[in-house]
Amino acid sequence: QQQVKQSPQSLIVQKGGISIINCAYENTAFDYFPWYQQFPGKGPALLIAIRPDVSEKKEGRFTISFNKSAKQFSLHIMDSQPGDSATYFCAASIRAAGNKLTFGGGTRVLVKP
């Protein structure tokens, strides 16, 4: 079964708009929730990450919101730019279990100029 579920599968947003991607997880032992950004032909690259003792983390135009009781977390991309067009993956891991990542299915974001 997929332990991390991600939605939507794809997203189209106008330049300057807000992109929102949601993830839900099953395993309450997860203690690290990163988001990765992937451009075509490249490997994923860490974008931003959060731990469950924090409800929100912001880095520039990217914000993670975390709801521990609902076992959900989301990525908000503010003022979306064409250069943000990429596939985004949420993930989760357990430090004590070797930091192995369990990924969501990915969201392809297209920002129209």
Next chain:
Amino acid sequence: NAGVTQTPKFQVLKTGQSMTLQCAQDMNHNSMYWYRQDPGMGLRLIYYSASEGTTDKGEVPNGYNVSRLNKREFSLRLESAAPSQTSVYFCASSALSGYSNQPQHFGDGTRLSIL
């Protein structure tokens, strides 16, 4: 600074052929990982190596073997390739820490097609 280097970038195999995918990192990381990426399924862990000399199965290990040759290199072998193994394979590495989660750094992948 190359980071994580994977070879080859592309490969086409026939069913039943064998192949080894190579991965090397120059960041002095202890931990290395192999993932496969399939449409709609994200990346799934095949095998990982927490440190030199150790390897463990991930979520989808069947049909694969790995070798942690030294601290820098971690190879993935398909002994008898099957069409279901057509995928994009990513190698990643991270520092090892018992105190905090360390980010994984990914290579650019090997695109493997099995006919």
